[in-house]
Every structure is written in structure tokens, then in C-alpha cells.
Amino acid sequence: MAVLEGGVILFFVLKGFMKFRIVHVIMLHFW
Incomplete structure (x- = not known):
């Protein structure tokens, strides 16, 4: 159970x- x-x-x-990580990659892509 544990x-x-x-x-x-x-x-x-x-x-x-x-x-x-996906959000970070998207942010890097759009910056």
C-alpha cells in the first residue's frame, strides 16, 4: 500500500x- x-x-x-518543462520550452520559444 505504501x-x-x-x-x-x-x-x-x-x-x-x-x-x-513544456511550459518552460514554450516560454523560451516565444521569448
């Missing part, structure tokens, strides 16, 4: 990081 929760947290962190 491992599953850890996986879910890691998934959301990675998802948020990917979104942040």
Missing part, C-alpha cells in the same frame, strides 16, 4: 515536472 502511494506521488510529481 509502495502504491509512493508510486502515485512520484507519478504526479513527474507529471507536474513534465508540464512545467
